Amino acid sequence: xxxxxxxxxxxxxxxxxxxxxxxxxxxxxxxxxxxxxxxxxxxxxxxxxxxxxxxxxxxxxxxxxxxxxxxxxxxxxxxxxxxxxxxxxxxxxxxxxxxxxxxxxxxxxxxxxxxxxxxxxxxxxxxxxxxxxxxxxxxxxxxxxxxxxxxxxxxxxxxxxxxxxxxxxxxxxxxxxxxxxxxxxxxxxxxxxxxxxxxxxxxxxxxxxxxxxxxxxxxxxxxxxxxxxxxxxxxxxxxxxxxxxxxxxxxxxxxxxxxxxxxxxx
Amino acid sequence: xxxxxxxxxxxxxxxxxxxxxxxxxxxxxxxxxxxxxxxxxxxxxxxxxxxxxxxxxxxxxxxxxxxxxxxxxxxxxxxxxxxxxxxxxxxxxxxxxxxxxxxxxxxxxxxxxxxxxxxxxxxxxxxxxxxxxxxxxxxxxxxxxxxxxxxxxxxxxxxxxxxxxxxxxxxxxxxxxxxxxxxxxxxxxxxxxxxxxxxxxxxxxxxxxxxxxxxxxxxxxxxxxxxxxxxxxxxxxxxxxxxxxxxxxxxxxxxxxxxxxxxxxxxxxxxxxxxxxxxxxxxxxxxxxxxxxxxxxxxxxxxxxxxx
Ligand SMILES: Cc1cc2nc3c(=O)[nH]c(=O)nc-3n(C[C@H](O)[C@H](O)[C@H](O)COP(=O)(O)OP(=O)(O)OC[C@H]3O[C@@H](n4cnc5c(N)ncnc54)[C@H](O)[C@@H]3O)c2cc1C
Ligand SMILES: Nc1ncnc2c1ncn2[C@@H]1O[C@H](COP(=O)(O)O)[C@@H](O)[C@H]1O
Numbered sequence: 001x002x003x004x005x006x007x008x009x010x011x012x013x014x015x016x017x018x019x020x021x022x023x024x025x026x027x028x029x030x031x032x033x034x035x036x037x038x039x040x041x042x043x044x045x046x047x048x049x050x051x052x053x054x055x056x057x058x059x060x061x062x063x064x065x066x067x068x069x070x071x072x073x074x075x076x077x078x079x080x081x082x083x084x085x086x087x088x089x090x091x092x093x094x095x096x097x098x099x100x101x102x103x104x105x106x107x108x109x110x111x112x113x114x115x116x117x118x119x120x121x122x123x124x125x126x127x128x129x130x131x132x133x134x135x136x137x138x139x140x141x142x143x144x145x146x147x148x149x150x151x152x153x154x155x156x157x158x159x160x161x162x163x164x165x166x167x168x169x170x171x172x173x174x175x176x177x178x179x180x181x182x183x184x185x186x187x188x189x190x191x192x193x194x195x196x197x198x199x200x201x202x203x204x205x206x207x208x209x210x211x212x213x214x215x216x217x218x219x220x221x222x223x224x225x226x227x228x229x230x231x232x233x234x235x236x237x238x239x240x241x242x243x244x245x246x247x248x249x250x251x252x253x254x255x256x257x258x259x260x261x262x263x264x265x266x
Numbered sequence: 267x268x269x270x271x272x273x274x275x276x277x278x279x280x281x282x283x284x285x286x287x288x289x290x291x292x293x294x295x296x297x298x299x300x301x302x303x304x305x306x307x308x309x310x311x312x313x314x315x316x317x318x319x320x321x322x323x324x325x326x327x328x329x330x331x332x333x334x335x336x337x338x339x340x341x342x343x344x345x346x347x348x349x350x351x352x353x354x355x356x357x358x359x360x361x362x363x364x365x366x367x368x369x370x371x372x373x374x375x376x377x378x379x380x381x382x383x384x385x386x387x388x389x390x391x392x393x394x395x396x397x398x399x400x401x402x403x404x405x406x407x408x409x410x411x412x413x414x415x416x417x418x419x420x421x422x423x424x425x426x427x428x429x430x431x432x433x434x435x436x437x438x439x440x441x442x443x444x445x446x447x448x449x450x451x452x453x454x455x456x457x458x459x460x461x462x463x464x465x466x467x468x469x470x471x472x473x474x475x476x477x478x479x480x481x482x483x484x485x486x487x488x489x490x491x492x493x494x495x496x497x498x499x500x501x502x503x504x505x506x507x508x509x510x511x512x513x514x515x516x517x518x519x520x521x522x523x524x525x526x527x528x529x530x531x532x533x534x535x536x537x538x539x540x541x542x543x544x545x546x547x548x549x550x551x552x553x554x555x556x557x558x559x560x561x562x563x564x565x566x567x568x569x570x571x572x573x574x
Contacts, residue, residue: 253563
């Protein structure tokens with residue numbers, strides 16, 4: 001079997017536990033961030049595939065596209081277990097939409113493959129959604145640009161010989177799909193429980209290589225990553241009017257029904 | 267006249283409520299045509315206002331790069347100003363591919379569309395943005411419950427088979443219907459009663475209250491992760507986003523990822539024994555109390571009022 005190169009896309013996102021917002025330029029404020037928790041699942045999936053293919057050479061690379069701070073996401077990815085990290089950073093990508101991100105990602109993946117210099121099949125794994133963009137559309141756009149299938153929202157995946165199989169839920173149906181590589185798969189938080197890096201893994205990660213590159217090095221110019229969507233306004237959602245809070249004195253169930261009746265919700 | 271192309275990634279015996287909403291919005295915005303992945307579109311498309319229907323030569327499975335060909339061919343025929351789909355993974359994927367093909371802007375999870383301006387929630391519902399495509403048609407997915415569905419039965423529109431077949435790259439090995447709960451679909455329900463870790467493994471009270479109100483049953487991730495209820499019931503950022511008239515949150519603390527899935531509900535009721543639970547910050551009516559006492563009383567009261 002040829003070697004397998006699994007490239008996982010990891011995004012550096014503002015921490016959802018903290019206050020998030022927009023800058024005066026109507027861009028998401030990225031002064032601080034973390035590796036998106038949802039992007040730990042494709043990494044874990046990559047490591048499990050790698051472990052399941054003991055007779056095959058497997059390289060797991062983590063790729064991020066973002067400002068200088070995004071190197072923190074790569075560092076975490078290397079601690080979790082990626083073999084090497086790649087960081088595409090370019091001022092032309094500030095305020096990127098799905099189109100710009102997927103165009104940059106497609107070019108970056110080809111660049112990473114040539115840098116890795118492996119004679120390998122490849123598989124791209126992404127999270128189910130970025131925690132800031134939340135479109136879930138980057139994987140399919142990326143697949144379109146690479147000319148490969150996109151099996152999205154995987155709740156389970158595996159490689160058997162030359163075939164990749166994915167289990168997913170579509171509406172009210174559960175499906176099992178299969179295709180040959182290369183392919184793009186987005187992995188949900190149902191697929192696995194990401195491992196927690198221990199001290200040894202953290203020490204080991206320090207020695208793993210990280211390559212930083214610009215758009216020009218991938219062969220793209222700024223025009224190729226022009227956003228196709230223009231943000232006109234971004235406003236905090238008005239807080240909901242504070243409601244009535246009661247403490248149960250033994251009649252709360254009845255009071256609830258009174259409330260529903262008053263609000264004509266019955 | 268504005269041309270709206272609506273994409274249906276599936277077509278059952280009847281249109282789902284979200285599909286009816288898509289057609290309603292499309293009808294408000296302009297003239298409607300439909301493109302579907304099924305080679306033999308069902309009679310469910312016998313709806314007033316649909317001009318034409320485009321279909322492939324054989325069913326195209328999800329994930330297939332041929333989806334881009336299917337939608338691009340349909341777009342070449344319909345010359346749409348706007349392409350709309352449901353806020354599902356399959357529709358998002360197909361429209362995402364079309365957007366690349368047409369070099370057009372894609373906006374997912376729209377809550378309203380006027381002209382080509384789209385309003386939506388971002389950052390787990392903390393912000394509302396409006397955005398527009400930069401040239402080209404607008405390609406958008408619409409969140410359920412964004413428009414009241416109003417479609418009238420009509421005659422079956424003419425079906426045009428496009429010269430598109432599945433690429434063969436993706437094989438659908440198995441497909442099974444998830445077991446039906448017999449309750450309304452979560453994303454479309456007018457009433458949702460959702461349970462969290464506080465139900466301690468027992469969803470029966472939540473289910474009974476949902477049934478009393480004709481609603482769907484939802485859950486927090488803590489409850490689905492624990493295996494107390496199927497993942498399809500999960501409400502939130504990585505589950506279903508709901509916007510019912512009434513959301514009753516039971517034994518759920520109200521983490522940001524849970525709120526992301528329900529905070530646009532019409533009325534929010536919260537039952538939680540911890541008065542500091544964040545869910546009370548967004549509740550219209552909050553009960554600090556034990557769910558095992560509050561819910562049985564509410565059910566009894568509902569039944570009593572129904573009888574009188
Ligand atoms: C990337 C990411 C995505 C996530 N996506 C989702 C998502 O889609 N949906 C989601 O829900 N969560 C999601 N989460 C998890 C989320 O952060 C919370 O951990 C989860 O919502 C907590 O569930 P809970 O409120 O049921 O449990 P807890 O936070 O443990 O709250 C249980 C509540 O029950 C109350 N309670 C206990 N007993 C009783 C009783 N007898 N009567 C009344 N009240 C009682 C307690 O006071 C407490 O407030 C996500 C997390 C991450 C990191
Ligand atoms: N800037 C980025 N850098 C790396 N990966 C990304 C980036 N943006 C999106 N992705 C990947 O695409 C997935 C879906 O993102 P989105 O379409 O923005 O919801 C994420 O979970 C990531 O795996």
